Amino acid sequence: MSVARGVLSRILTQPCVELMAARPIKRLLPRVSFNQTRSWCSDGPIADRAEVRLSRLDGEDNGIVEVLMCRERARNSLGRLFVGQMRELVSSLHHDAAVRVVVFRSLIPGVFCAGADLKERAQMSNPEAELFVHGLRSLMNDIAALPMPTIAAVDGFAVGGGLELALACDLRTAAHSAQMGLIETTRGLLPGAGGSQRLPRTVGFAIAKELIFTGRRVGGKRAAELGLVNQSVPQNQTGDAAHKEALSLAREILPQAPIAVRMAKVAMNRGAEVDISSGMAIEGMCYARLIPTRDRQEGMAAFIEKRPPRYTGE
Structure with missing residues (x-):
């Protein structure tokens, strides 16, 4: 007892022990105010820096918040600016009692999150890369520590850190056409942002080891069979079937x-x-x-x- x-x-x-412990590493991650996050992904002078946005739904969906990822030129890869913006946005949600469900989705067709920004990573020294990955791990912990239910809507590729982001959420929906995998062993690494811990807890150790050792990708339908996602649905013409399924799930949670x-x-x-x-x-x-x-x-x-x-x- x-x-x-x-x-x-x-x-x-x-509630955010891991994040608090990791605060010194923020020197590698740009700090962006919450007021700025509200205009990310919109037209305007900061559009070139727009990578994440918060959208609060209204009407009958009041209480559902969407985290919109829109780093188009780099397929939502996890670069310094993207991670810094995401960190600030997620931090703003921790003590927001008005938020009942959070949905993470991509605005880039065919991709949820492509994982690490390897071009940016190649320019880091070894200590810088280690520190950045430590910060990325703390971000995933911060997402996992959000007090309200979180849902990842995977309508496209979610590989490496992209799948780790989805695994940090409580629930996942996917289109049949989505591709997911922890592919780090094909790059000489292992999943470093929580994947080696969250995947076994999600699908079981034997399946997780098979997927991580081989670097194999699985489609949405197979992911549902493995328990990696809660629901998998056929993709629609607008490419947002997983998002629609995530909203349907969020609407079931909302009245509770x-x-x-x-x-x-x-x-x-x-x-x-x-x-x-x-x-x-x-x-x-x-x-x-x-x-x-x-x-x-x-x-x-x-x-x-x-x-x-x-x-x-x-």
Whole structure:
């Protein structure tokens, strides 16, 4: 029980431990203000530097936020500017209670994220490259630590760091035509941004070892069979079938009690890191935090009154 209490205490007081520990490495990553992120990918004087944008949906989709990747000339490869912008954007979401679901998608046809920017990487010294990869790993940890559910919509290639980005999300949708793989061994490397840890936890160790040792790519349909993605759908004429499927999934999550969803994520993610007895204790403490919430009371009242609940996140 004491182990579980210590784990939960860290979760509730330090939700971004990995990111905080990695702050010194930010000297390699450009800092961009949140106001700038809102205009990325749009027409204007900074269009040449536009690589990431945040889009908040409205109307019935209010509460869904999309992270739009648009580094067209480099196929959303993970360069310094891209990573710096993504880091600032993700950081802005951590304490935003209005956000209930985050969808990561690409605006570049046929590609989700092409992985490392090898041209840029070739210009780095060995220490610089090591420091940059450390920063990239901390970014993936920061995405994984977002308190709300995250969905990667893979409508094209997601290789190397691109697949690691998708693996950092809670859920993944893919078009049948998408291609995914951790191909680092074909470049003399191993997955260095969390792939060697998250892929085995997603598909099992035997399959993960096969995919990483061979550097093999798999299509969306096969990825669904392996459990690498939650859903795979035929690509459509507009090339955004996975995005539409991700939105459909987000809309299923949206009406659920947001605090309950967030605490369920904590219970599952942190419970998986400890033995089952400690995991049960973590579950119990997460459950206890929901008892005094207005949302729990609303859920019970809606059930008794036979009406849809109206959750406010309180």
